[in-house]
Amino acid sequence: MSEQKKKAKSSGIPIAIIIILIIIAVCIFIKVRKGNTSKQTTDNTSTEEVVEEQPLPEYSLIDLNNTENAKVENGVKENTSSKLSEPKTYKGMTIKDIKLIAEGGITRLTATIENNTGSRYEGEEITIVFTNQDGSEYARLEGIIPAIDNGETNEIDAATTSDIANAYDFKIAE
Numbered sequence: 001m002s003e004q005k006k007k008a009k010s011s012g013i014p015i016a017i018i019i020i021l022i023i024i025a026v027c028i029f030i031k032v033r034k035g036n037t038s039k040q041t042t043d044n045t046s047t048e049e050v051v052e053e054q055p056l057p058e059y060s061l062i063d064l065n066n067t068e069n070a071k072v073e074n075g076v077k078e079n080t081s082s083k084l085s086e087p088k089t090y091k092g093m094t095i096k097d098i099k100l101i102a103e104g105g106i107t108r109l110t111a112t113i114e115n116n117t118g119s120r121y122e123g124e125e126i127t128i129v130f131t132n133q134d135g136s137e138y139a140r141l142e143g144i145i146p147a148i149d150n151g152e153t154n155e156i157d158a159a160t161t162s163d164i165a166n167a168y169d170f171k172i173a174e
Helices: 003-053
Strands: 070-073 076-079 088-090 093-103 106-114 124-131 137-145 153-160 169-173
Touching: 088 169, 106 137, 137 153
Parallel strands: none
Antiparallel strands: 070 076, 076 093, 088 093, 093 106, 106 153, 124 137, 124 169
16 A cells, blocks of 8 residues: 555544544433433422322421310310400401311411491501410411401401410400
């Protein structure tokens, strides 16, 4: 072989190897990228299944053994204070159908509020102050009274993880 042919062959071989290596690298990159995407989808699916199959443990602050002003039936603690359930007045509106119930680790105050003031009530954030029988403060709960047109009713629904179901009474702080 002549010297020129040897040089052509030797210089052609490295270029062919480089092209083959680039093609292989691109193929590997594409395959790895597709594999990661399907693996993420698989991982997300399996994570969702685990969450659905294993409920989070419940750590309740509700003391079902403390039944002062309350009764417990089937794991539900309901306030029995006649003072707490009496209709109340706030800014000329009537609060009635008051219930204070602890269930599933949550204590919830629900009530109906009726606006007979003669004008629309725009709603506001409130602080509900629960009291003991001697009038001392038992607990506080933040809530919202929604907007209410005159002559209409709406609902108060405020909740906490604290055990406040034993309260004797409550008022809304102004």
